[in-house]
Amino acid sequence: MPFRVVICQMAENSETFPMRAATTPPHLWTLILLTGNSVLTVNMFLPSLAHMSEDFGVSYGRMSLAVGGYLLITAFTQIIIGPLSDRYGRRPVILWGMAIFTLASVLCAVTRDFNLFLLGRVLQSASATGMALSRAVIRDQYDDRESASKMATVAMIMALAPMIGPTMGGLLDAAFGWRASFLLYTGLGLALFVLVWVDLGETHHHRSVTFGAQFREYPELFRSRRFWGYATCASFSVSTFHIFVSGAPLVVAAAFGMGPAKLGMFMGTITLGFVIGSGISSRVSKHSELSTMMIAGRLIAVIGLGLPALAIWMGYLSIPLFFGAMVLSGLGNGMTTPNANAGAMSIRPHIAGSASGLSSAMIVFVGAFATTFTGAVLTEEQGAWMLPAIMCLASVIGLVAALIVRAIDRQEARMATAG
CATH class of the missing domain: 1.20.1250.20 (MFS general substrate transporter like domains)
Incomplete structure (x- = not known):
């Protein structure tokens, strides 16, 4: 529903029922x-x-x-x-x-x-x-x-x-x-x-009576390989954005001589890719398995970052090649992250808030580690190829996690059929 219609409806409601909950x-x-x-x-x-x-x-x-x-x-x-x-x-x-x-x-x-x-x-x-x-x-x-x-x-x-x-x-x-x-x-x-x-x-209408009753549900969530697969995939997918943001100012200034204004414009490329990938996901996800979208997004990111990193390492450095890789990285994230987040909350739907909070915290922690690691290993001399290479490595970890989720899905489907 358009935002203007939402506001109008709320305004009409507030006239009859001022600040109605x-x-x-x-x-x-x-x-x-x-x-x-x-x-x-x-x-x-x-x-x-x-x-x-x-x-x-x-x-x-x-x-x-x-x-x-x-x-x-x-x-x-x-x-x-x-x-x-x-x-x-x-x-x-x-x-x-x-x-x-x-x-x-x-x-x-x-x-x-x-x-x-x-x-x-x-x-x-x-x-x-x-x-x-x-x-x-x-x-x-x-x-x-x-x-x-x-x-x-x-x-x-x-x-x-x-x-x-x-x-x-x-x-x-x-x-x-x-x-x-x-x-x-x-x-x-x-x-x-x-x-x-x-x-x-x-x-949320299926709340537990006490915290004790609620916490008794957590071990099943924590023991779920599928939950950790979804959370790991989401965390390392988002970490590629943190890696890019932390490393791009050093790399781009050294490799391309860009000033802050031009850099700011080009740093939007990864966000542009994310918008495109999210748009694809919003249309396709309702007809596809979560793991399928996750794997597709990770494959696009791994290939889109890995091949340019290799080409730049071999001496083929250019602005379209470097930032084109960032568009593909963002596109892969847009396809992966919503599906991984949805999957993490599907393990125990009545404690979806806990699952969302835990997976969100994991995204922050992995992002903090990734930026620290990037700052420690990146230099001006090799940064142009190493930055996409580090992002590719994070995408590979996300791909492995997505493949594990797919394997678990297939295994449980076979067990259900056999049973």
Whole structure:
């Protein structure tokens, strides 16, 4: 349903029932906006880091804790919010998350104390409820293939956030100073709280009576080879994006002599590929097995990165070859990730929130490891071929995980037929 129609309907409802709490499942645009806000919270203020370090009187390294520390806390937050949503429902956890995020954004916007700012950034990790639980909300309503298709649609539109966020933050900083980004976060948090209140009814109706009863379900999830196959595939697929973002500024400047402005334009190639791949997934996933889409996406990424890495190593270096590989990497991710995420939550559907939180945390941890590894081994001399080679290696790990899931599916299908 078009976003304009959604807003109009909510406005009509609010006139008759002011701020009436939603009782029906949310529109897809609500989930897209919740997910997009989680992404903007990571990257919108990045162009302001240098100004912020000057304003607080701290080194750039310490100021960078606002990014690295935030990602680390976000991983733990997602592990916690998943079980909370399985026990108490998606709606109250998301509402509390948006409320905490809004108050934390106010603290970040007004404080002059660096330690209080970091506290606000830690609390801003509550925005992760939007990303992790939006997937759980979709899984609550649809079967495996349909949920993968819906998640691909969300991902396709949400992929614009990494491109828009830094540009928006840079413009706000230039016009009003870095605090304007956090004032915008405050407005977004408040708007999303209202949107969730009026549009996101509860979708999880099979909650356990106690946490004890719920935790007794976890060993079956943790022992599931299929769950870890899905989560591993998703984690190493997304890690190729983190590897690219962390290594591209060094490599592209040395290999092609690009300045920051031109680099920023070309860094959108991997996102362009992701949008295309997500669009394909949103149309095809409902008619295909999850493992089929995962394997297809990983094969495109492995071949699309491996062959250019080999060609560049042999001396055939060019901008179309290097960035064409990044488009194919993003395309493969767009085909793989929604299906892997849907699969991870299909193991035990009534604790889909826990599965989503755990797999999301794993994505963050693997991404942090991948960026650290990339920074340690990448150099200006060999970076042009080594960067796509490292991304290819991560894609191979994801492909192996997808093949394991396919093998488990086939094995269980044979056992069911024999039984």
